[in-house]
Amino acid sequence: MIKSRISTEWLSGCSGCHIAMVDLHEKLMNLIDDVEFVRIPLFKDEKGYPEADVGLVEGAVGSEHDRKALLRMRESCRKLVAFGTCAVYGGPSGIGCLYGKDTILNKIYMDTVTASADGKLPEGAPELEQSVIPLNEVVDIDFYIPGCPPHPYFIAIAIKTILGDSVPAISIKTVCSECSRRMEKREGVQLKRGVSTASEEDVCFLSQGVICLGSVTLDRCRAQCPCKGIVCTGCAGPSIDIIAEPHLDIRTMIARRMNMLTGIDRREIIDYMQKEARTFYSYALSSPVIYRKPSVEIKEWAGS
Amino acid sequence: MIKITIDEDACVGCELCVDECPTDVFDFNKEKQIPEIVREKECFGCLSCSEICPAAAITHKDIEHSEEYHHNEENLKLVARLAIDVPLPNSPSDDKHIKAALGDLGLRLLSVASIFRQTYGGSLPAIGTMAGRMLAAQLSKHRIPESFQEALEKAAEQFAPAWVINPDYDGNSKLSMKVGTCFIRELCGEEGIELGGDLCVLFYSYMAGYMGKMGNARLKLIESYPGSEECRYDVEVFNKNDG
Structure with a gap:
């Protein structure tokens, strides 16, 4: 039997998506029966770019090296998959788009107490891009698998579907659809700032006055965080309605729902979320999906 | 007639759709903690319930979309590839x-x-x-x-x-x-x-x-x-x- 060949590459990302693949556990063994990993930085010391049927690329494009590696992947793979939130939307390192390359380099290498005495930037590292950008700004992408990282359940489904020559469909359901917490109406709740201030374990964070992005985030994680008491930070990227409709936005939708549940003034919620925009918009900030929204003025909110 | 479906597994029982619906289509079933579609023929397809639903659990079938010109085509393309079954509004097709x-x-x-x-x-x-x-x-x-x-x-x-x-x-x-x-x-x-x-x-x-x-x-x-x-x-x- 001829095995399908999979090649993977890892750009500006944290390796979490590769690790999530290992989380397939015994299923990985079933997968290895059908496929051959010709290039996978996690297990194999393969520096070249062998021909492959499917290429999975984790991470965003942040440097000259990333760009070259991505182009090599595009050439060597028949189908290219943007694997994980960084690859699809740019990810948290995309926040750099608020400042630009020079400001960041100066801040890190020149303006700190540990900077080198000669006042020069270190040499030899690959040139940085002006800002970190998602993969489809550089090459054509055949399939998208968002998630930070995507739950192994979704990875298994996606790889099987792609090998079977069809497109992995993503459900429009949000994180709330899998969450075990009870969303209920409350009175006299105050907006709580900061994290982990919700005391009740089985009631929705929004009902308790804590901002949770579950309702505006695609379910690519089976609601692991909110079920374990951690608010959703929107790591799988914005939900389908927010991408498709120009008038809907992360902060306005959260404010509407929270206002209906608790009666907290919408303006108060919106103002708070704008002030903390780098937190609440972090995962898809450098993607056109967010920065092209007419009502989103990230640069102004961030004061840069 | 418009057909509304509620995914009962996804529903979180927040009652927001009951509050939001302008034509009072839903009643809330307190026992099962889910909304029930009681007056479906009153629905005129404003989609405000599916917009407010935190779990994206409400879907509508057989709605006639009005012609829309304000959508960002690239975003729609992304949606078409992410969520294949989602019906999308039309874009102007010719001069x-x-x-x-x-x-x-x-x-x-x-x-x-x-x-x-x-x-x-x-x-x-x-x-x-x-x-x-x-x-x-x-x-x-x-x-x-x-x-x-x-x-x-x-x-x-x-x-x-x-x-x-x-x-x-x-x-x-x-x-x-x-x-x-x-x-x-x-x-x-x-x-x-x-x-x-x-x-x-x-x-x-x-x-x-x-x-x-x-x-x-x-x-x-x-x-x-x-x-x-x-x-x-x-x-x-x-x-x-x-x-």
Whole structure:
């Protein structure tokens, strides 16, 4: 039997998506029966770019090296998959788009107490891009698998579907659809700032006055965080309605729902979320999906 | 008839759809902690329940979408590839379609501008500016320009051929914009309306909002000179970053 060949590459990302693949556990063994990993930085010391049927690329494009590696992947793979939130939307390192390359380099290498005495930037590292950008700004992408990282359940489904020559469909359901917490109406709740201030374990964070992005985030994680008491930070990227409709936005939708549940003034919620925009918009900030929204003025909110 | 489906597993029992529905389609079942579709034939497809639903658990079938022109095509393409089964609004398909939309828009603008003037008074420019900023933020070919000069050139390109705009910028704070061919001047000529009225105010602030968003600047109108062949606007430009 001829095995399908999979090649993977890892750009500006944290390796979490590769690790999530290992989380397939015994299923990985079933997968290895059908496929051959010709290039996978996690297990194999393969520096070249062998021909492959499917290429999975984790991470965003942040440097000259990333760009070259991505182009090599595009050439060597028949189908290219943007694997994980960084690859699809740019990810948290995309926040750099608020400042630009020079400001960041100066801040890190020149303006700190540990900077080198000669006042020069270190040499030899690959040139940085002006800002970190998602993969489809550089090459054509055949399939998208968002998630930070995507739950192994979704990875298994996606790889099987792609090998079977069809497109992995993503459900429009949000994180709330899998969450075990009870969303209920409350009175006299105050907006709580900061994290982990919700005391009740089985009631929705929004009902308790804590901002949770579950309702505006695609379910690519089976609601692991909110079920374990951690608010959703929107790591799988914005939900389908927010991408498709120009008038809907992360902060306005959260404010509407929270206002209906608790009666907290919408303006108060919106103002708070704008002030903390780098937190609440972090995962898809450098993607056109967010920065092209007419009502989103990230640069102004961030004061840069 | 519109068919509504609620995914009961996904539903979190928040009752927001019951509150939001304008025609009172749902009743809340307290025992099962889910909404029930009781008066389905009252539904007129406003989709406000599916918009508010935190779990995206409500779907509608057999709704006729009205024609929409404000969607960002690239975002729709992404959605079409992410969530394959989601029905998407249509985009204008050919020149005839777009021309019909523009003609319709022109007539609507005339009436809308006068209503804005009557109800909101002085905030007419604010409405235009906001609309311009929305346009700048939505255009699919839009890339953030490096300089204000580049923003002006892109804007002129974008407004052609309905408007022919010649910006003359001194690189500092003085900008003089000449508008040659103008869709509004033609429309006003046809309808017998004097130039420099509500529609012109709306157009100027629309253009200024667009340029401002593209070039990261604020534009302040000093003086406008409407004319039957060419209109001129003298503008002062403030850089947003300078406060």
